[in-house]
Amino acid sequence: MTGFPRFLSCFVLMCTLVVSTAANAALRIEIKGGVGGGQPIAVVPFGVEGNVPEDIAQIVASDLNRTGKLAPVARENMISSPTRSEDVRYDNWKILQVDYLIVGRVQQVTALDYQVTFELIDVFRQRVLTSVQYNPRQNQLRRAAHKISDAVVEALLGTTGAFDTNLVYVSVQGDTLDARRFELQVSDSDGANPTTIVSQSKPLMSPSWSPDGGKLAYVSFENPRRSAIFVQDRYTGQREQLASFEGINGAPAWSPDGEKIAVTLSLRGTPDLYLIDVGSGNRFQLTNNPAIETEPTWSPDGKFVYFTSDRAGGPQIYRIPADGGPSERMTFEGKYNASPAVSPDGKLLAMVHQLGKDFRIAVLDLESNLLDILTRGKLDESPSFSPNSEMIIYATEESGRGVLGAVSADGAIKLNMPLTEGDVREPAWSPTLP
Amino acid sequence: MGSSRSHAVAWLLSLVGHTLIAVLLVAEIGFERAPTVVEQDVSSPIQAVVVNAEEVREQIQAMEDEEQARLDAIEAARQAEIDEAKRIEAERLEAIRLEEERIEAERLEAERLEAERLEAERLEAERLEAERLEAERLEAERLEAERLEAERLEAERLEAERLEAERLEAERLEAERLEAERLEAERLEAERLEAERLEAERLEAERLEAERLEAERLEAERLEAERLEAERLEAERLEAERLEAERLEAERLEAERLEAERLEAERLEAERLEAERLEAERLEAERQEALRLEAERQEALRQEALRLEAERAARAAEDERRREAAELDRMLNRWNRSIAQRVESRWIDPTGGSGEVSCSVKARQSLVGDILFVTTVVCVGGNAQLERSVENAVLKASPLPQAPDPRLFDPVLIFTFNPS
Numbered sequence: 001m002t003g004f005p006r007f008l009s010c011f012v013l014m015c016t017l018v019v020s021t022a023a024n025a026a027l028r029i030e031i032k033g034g035v036g037g038g039q040p041i042a043v044v045p046f047g048v049e050g051n052v053p054e055d056i057a058q059i060v061a062s063d064l065n066r067t068g069k070l071a072p073v074a075r076e077n078m079i080s081s082p083t084r085s086e087d088v089r090y091d092n093w094k095i096l097q098v099d100y101l102i103v104g105r106v107q108q109v110t111a112l113d114y115q116v117t118f119e120l121i122d123v124f125r126q127r128v129l130t131s132v133q134y135n136p137r138q139n140q141l142r143r144a145a146h147k148i149s150d151a152v153v154e155a156l157l158g159t160t161g162a163f164d165t166n167l168v169y170v171s172v173q174g175d176t177l178d179a180r181r182f183e184l185q186v187s188d189s190d191g192a193n194p195t196t197i198v199s200q201s202k203p204l205m206s207p208s209w210s211p212d213g214g215k216l217a218y219v220s221f222e223n224p225r226r227s228a229i230f231v232q233d234r235y236t237g238q239r240e241q242l243a244s245f246e247g248i249n250g251a252p253a254w255s256p257d258g259e260k261i262a263v264t265l266s267l268r269g270t271p272d273l274y275l276i277d278v279g280s281g282n283r284f285q286l287t288n289n290p291a292i293e294t295e296p297t298w299s300p301d302g303k304f305v306y307f308t309s310d311r312a313g314g315p316q317i318y319r320i321p322a323d324g325g326p327s328e329r330m331t332f333e334g335k336y337n338a339s340p341a342v343s344p345d346g347k348l349l350a351m352v353h354q355l356g357k358d359f360r361i362a363v364l365d366l367e368s369n370l371l372d373i374l375t376r377g378k379l380d381e382s383p384s385f386s387p388n389s390e391m392i393i394y395a396t397e398e399s400g401r402g403v404l405g406a407v408s409a410d411g412a413i414k415l416n417m418p419l420t421e422g423d424v425r426e427p428a429w430s431p432t433l434p
Numbered sequence: 435m436g437s438s439r440s441h442a443v444a445w446l447l448s449l450v451g452h453t454l455i456a457v458l459l460v461a462e463i464g465f466e467r468a469p470t471v472v473e474q475d476v477s478s479p480i481q482a483v484v485v486n487a488e489e490v491r492e493q494i495q496a497m498e499d500e501e502q503a504r505l506d507a508i509e510a511a512r513q514a515e516i517d518e519a520k521r522i523e524a525e526r527l528e529a530i531r532l533e534e535e536r537i538e539a540e541r542l543e544a545e546r547l548e549a550e551r552l553e554a555e556r557l558e559a560e561r562l563e564a565e566r567l568e569a570e571r572l573e574a575e576r577l578e579a580e581r582l583e584a585e586r587l588e589a590e591r592l593e594a595e596r597l598e599a600e601r602l603e604a605e606r607l608e609a610e611r612l613e614a615e616r617l618e619a620e621r622l623e624a625e626r627l628e629a630e631r632l633e634a635e636r637l638e639a640e641r642l643e644a645e646r647l648e649a650e651r652l653e654a655e656r657l658e659a660e661r662l663e664a665e666r667l668e669a670e671r672l673e674a675e676r677l678e679a680e681r682l683e684a685e686r687l688e689a690e691r692l693e694a695e696r697l698e699a700e701r702l703e704a705e706r707l708e709a710e711r712l713e714a715e716r717l718e719a720e721r722q723e724a725l726r727l728e729a730e731r732q733e734a735l736r737q738e739a740l741r742l743e744a745e746r747a748a749r750a751a752e753d754e755r756r757r758e759a760a761e762l763d764r765m766l767n768r769w770n771r772s773i774a775q776r777v778e779s780r781w782i783d784p785t786g787g788s789g790e791v792s793c794s795v796k797a798r799q800s801l802v803g804d805i806l807f808v809t810t811v812v813c814v815g816g817n818a819q820l821e822r823s824v825e826n827a828v829l830k831a832s833p834l835p836q837a838p839d840p841r842l843f844d845p846v847l848i849f850t851f852n853p854s
Contacts, residue, residue, distance in 0.1 A: 026846040026848045027847045028850065029773050029777070029849045031774055031850065031852065032853060033854070034781030034827065035781065039823065069784060099822075124830070156822075158817055
């Protein structure tokens with residue numbers, strides 16, 4: 001036992017003694033441990049009025065299940081299906097040993113307008129903890145469900161949810177080289193609702209979100225002889241070419257203030273990092289090294305750019321002040337560390353770390369400098385943090401096919417994302433959406 | 435008005451015309467349709483009106499043309515009236531607009547004049563104000579100059595007065611000094627004469643004193659001789675008295691010593707008798723004490739025997755009580771453990787047993803083990819989620835196993851969540 005918990009125990013014992021003196025006598029019972037799993041929660045099917053194409057409760061239950069900290073109970077075990085707190089018979093839920101209850105209603109107001117109301121109820125205290133109403137359009141019903149999930153996570157787990165967010169990734173369709181199509185797809189955070197925003201026969205790479213989630217920067221090989229970096233509005237599809245120089249045009253990464261994009265260019269032979277001003281198109285050379293410098297990513301305060309460089313032999317992660325200056329090596333464990341991603345809270349640095357022959361997702365605690373290997377795959381790559389810094393999405397292989405995996409930043413929860421067919425690569429988690 | 439009257443005339447004329455046409459038409463149709471009518475009703479007699487159809491048509495045409503011309507004239511007149519009305523309205527609006535423009539112009543002119551007047555007034559006021567200020571400033575300067583001149587004259591006057599006063603004071607002081615010197619010379623002369631007189635008196639007095647002292651010295655020598663003779667006689671008398679007293683004292687001391695020896699002998703005898711008596715008493719007391727101690731020892735032995743017996747009985751009772759307490763303790767432990775297990779199986783530790791938490795929860799139970807109330811006392815290393823989880827674990831464990839012995843029941847329970 002370390003010193004800290006012992007101190008805690010003494011403190012609690014003292015408090016308990018004080019209490020027991022006040023309470024005269026009391027039976028003292030020591031609880032040495034609990035059971036694992038999530039807190040049981042029942043997401044009761046929502047009451048429906050009109051034509052409602054989505055099962056809101058099912059989406060919410062599925063979201064909550066993915067937290068690993070809440071355990072939605074099966075629908076068939078529910079004794080009743082109240083849709084508002086006044087109708088809840090608490091004894092029914094106490095028998096099920098359910099801690100929390102979500103009830104709600106979806107109402108079709110007009111052809112395309114809906115009203116979604118939910119209440120989060122504490123069963124044992126018989127109290128409504130949260131109650132919110134949303135007014136989504138028909139195509140926003142799933143989003144309303146994810147917003148409910150975020151509200152529940154915030155109320156019960158005390159953390160910001162990230163269900164109402166998007167993923168972008170590159171999907172390669174078609175088996176033969178001739179039939180191959182590269183698609184840039186945007187989906188909900190649970191992988192549902194995939195929407196193709198770019199589709200072409202030439203390769204697409206490295207999508208990156210603008211900090212407001214409204215635009216995407218990516219690399220396309222659609223032009224003959226030269227790659228190019230494009231900036232595209234995700235809603236209108238309108239796009240502009242940001243860079244297309246001789247040689248490499250790669251790895252765009254949007255600065256947190258949205259004004260600059262860090263890119264890899266090879267204007268002087270070897271790849272170096274440059275910052276391009278989105279408004280003016282002016283560029284500024286950030287690194288100047290005969291080694292390969294690539295995969296830039298920003299610290300959340302915008303003060304540093306983290307990147308991969310092989311200047312020490314193998315690829316390692318470095319960082320450099322965003323306004324130039326000497327760079328600093330960040331990783332020392334292992335001979336291969338690449339694809340950096342800094343968590344939005346600035347505490348963790350995720351990367352691809354080679355362990356033996358396998359490439360896995362690892363996080364470096366930037367305060368303690370301890371490295372924690374999170375995944376067990378053979379070829380895990382492209383880590384990207386959820387906006388609440390709790391989860392990391394990454395690309396992995398499953399029976400020879402590229403799929404998306406998600407892992408919690410502490411490694412406790414691992415999920416595979418149920419996505420469409422095709423070979424899926426290079427996911428990027430969107431920021432919090434407005 | 436004119437147009438409504440011409441309308442009425444036109445209406446009357448058209449009525450007459452139409453009636454006429456109707457009559458003619460009836461006649462004409464009857465004429466033309468005669469064969470059919472005859473076929474339909476041959477029995478009824480036909481009253482024939484002989485007219486020239488062509489002429490009638492011409493007449494009608496002429497009337498219709500006339501009517502049309504008249505209607506056109508009326509329409510033209512109406513249109514002219516409308517145009518006139520429109521023109522009048524336009525003129526009226528133009529007049530109003532012009533009037534408004536004129537009024538506006540007048541208003542603007544008035545405003546301009548007013549503004550000019552106000553500006554002129556303002557300028558005049560400013561000029562007057564400036565003049566007034568200048569006059570005030572000049573007046574103030576003049577007053578200031580006068581004031582300074584008056585002050586200067588006053589100062590000069592005061593200075594002259596001060597100098598005159600100083601001169602008078604100097605003269606007065608000089609006169610006083612001369613007077614004082616004169617008075618001092620007179621005083622010194624008087625003092626010198628007085629001193630001479632006093633010296634003569636002092637010499638006479640000294641001479642008389644010397645004579646008086648000589649007479650006193652001779653008298654003193656005579657008195658001393660008399661005193662010495664008297665002292666010698668007194669000393670001789672005192673020595674005789676001292677010798678007599680010493681003799682009497684020696685006699686008294688001898689008598690006292692003999693008396694003391696007698697008293698001492700008597701005291702020693704008395705003491706010896708007392709000692710003998712005390713020894714006898716002591717021996718008696720010792721014998722009595724020995725008897726008492728023996729009795730006490732016998733009593734103590736009896737008491738000890740009683741005490742040992744009581745202790746044996748108490749030990750037996752204590753053993754019984756301990757056995758019972760141990761049994762209760764075992765029951766309490768079993769009950770406590772069964773409560774703990776019930777809660778443990780329902781506690782979902784949100785930290786996953788990381789061990790760095792320690793919470794204390796207070797609960798109140800009913801006699802049959804229903805949890806009535808739960809509150810977290812302290813929760814270190816956790817958050818609201820952890821607090822809810824430990825409280826819910828206790829709530830979910832309700833009803834708790836009942837106390838196996840009513841003596842063990844305690845309504846207040848303190849759960850310490852301390853995952854190891």
